[in-house]
Amino acid sequence: MRVGTGGLTRLAGDSTAAGFEYIFPSIRGVQAGREYYVTMCPLSLIPKIFLFDEEELAPEVRAQRILNKGRIPAMVRYILDNPDDYVFSALTASVDGTMRFVGVSDRGPGMRVGQLHVPMASRVLLNDGQHRRAAIEAALRENPALGDETIAVVFFHDAGLERSQQMFADLNRHAVRPAKSIGVLYDHRDELSKLTRLLALKSPVLRGFVEMETSTLSARSGKLFTLSALYSATSALLQGLGIDDERQGYELASGFWEAIDVLIPEWGLVRKRKLSASEVRRQYLHTHGVALHALGRLGNTLLHDSLDPEAWRPKLDPLGQIDWARSNSAWEGRAIIGGRVSKSHQNVGLTVNYLRQHLGLELSAEEQQAEEAYLRGER
Structure with a gap:
């Protein structure tokens, strides 16, 4: 039986001599000498027909990685x-x-456009998209109306475990997570x-000196900051302040970074072209x-006391006395490990401690322990 939905064949199963089968509108293609089929599948069918590889199997006899359930919510x-x-x-x-x-x-072209018949008795194994499948299944429980929407599916003939494992490796071989900066952009x-x-x-102190696309700066870059670093720092600055406007x-945020700029003369010298970035x-x-990030967390402490610039700006003045040179031995183990800058959570925390002490601020119990x-x- 087939039920038409806006031109899409949404099937409940079709009786044939071989049994029951799913029928999908499809386009046929050829890749590496093998046929494959691009189809549309209703979201309601996704949890029913697509299987995960068994988690209890050893990695060498699986064709997928184990589902990371922490990603699903x-x-x-x-x-x-x-x-x-x-x-x-x-x-x-x-x-x-x-x-x-x-x-x-x-x-002619009609040979490549038609319907794909998939026996319901077939085992359909996901090579790529297990987390999307799990998320769709969970979302359908909360909003069943999503079931009438569709997602594209690419079907291949199963050529055995070795081929399925190779497909997984190939599909992920060149996958590169985009830089956080371009994600923010x-x-x-x-x-x-x-x-x-x-x-x-x-911002007058940031405009023109923030790298908007990449999250690392080349040695010759004329930028001072990355967008991802500014995002993390500003997030720390405004956390818990309840600002919705x-x-x-x-x-x-602009006022805070302008106040920091006054206390770090090198930033201004770069804008005046007297120093290179x-x-x-x-x-x-x-x-x-x-x-x-450490400056953002420091500012957050001051802003929690008062949002009035007249109250928090003067408290930042001791930052002007800090020796920010990377050659300053005080940074080793805090922000620099073995001569290289580190932005791990632990190093951010130790850098915050250093700034708090210069401003005469108390450390929390956790900060004091670190x-x-x-x-x-013990670092």
């Missing part, structure tokens, strides 16, 4: 919170059964991303992500 919220503009890429699956493609004609849902972009483009957030990054710590361990050499 965020993916589910992404679907449910953005029902009008979520985007999921195609799933890739192998079918251990005899698929049958029926083109709309026997010759292109994210129009996240309010903090919007605010960070606004700072990078409009974009304008207020921008004014507060590469020279400053090479010689000083204050443009690096670990320092920006500081004592650092002083004992």
Whole structure:
């Protein structure tokens, strides 16, 4: 039986001489001498027909990695919170059964467009997209109406475990997670991303000196900061302040970084072309992500006491006496490990401690414990 839905064949199963089968609208292609089929599948069918490889199997006899369940809640919220503009890429699956493609004609372009018949008794194994599948299944439990929407699926003939493992390796061989900076640049849902972009483009002390696309700076780059580092630092600065208004957030964050700029003369010298950005990054710590993040956390403490600039600005003055040179031995073990800048959580925390002590601020119990361990050499 087939039920038409807006031109899409949504099937409940079709009785044939061989038994029951799923039928998908499909396009046939050839890759590396093997046929494959690009189809549309209703989300309601995804949990029913696509299987995970068994988690209890040893890695050498699986064709997939074990599901990372910690990733699923965020993916589910992404679907449910953005029902009008979520985007999921195609799933890739192998079918251990005899698929049958029926083109709309026997010759010409119609040979590549038609319907794909997949026996229901077949074992359909996901080669790529297991986390998307799990997220779709969970989202459907909360919003069953999503079941009528579709996702693209690429079907291959199952050529055995070795081929399935190779497909997984090949599909992930060249996958590169985009730099966090470009993620911030292109994210129009996240309010903090919007605010960070606004700072990078409009703040008088940041404009023109923030790398918007990559999260690392080349030795010859004329930029002082990366967008990802500014994002992390501004997130730490505004955390827990309950600021929902974009304008207020921008004014507060911009005012804070302008106040920091006054206390770090090298930033201004770069803007005046008296120092090169590469020279400053090479010689000083204050443009690096670990320092920006630490400054953001320090500012957050002051802003929690008062949002009034007249109250928190004077408290920052001791920062002007800090020796930010990377050659300063005080940074070793805090922000620098073996001569290299480190932005690990532990190093950010120890850098915050150093700044707090210069401002005469008390350390929390956790910070004090980390500081004592650092002083004992347990880092």
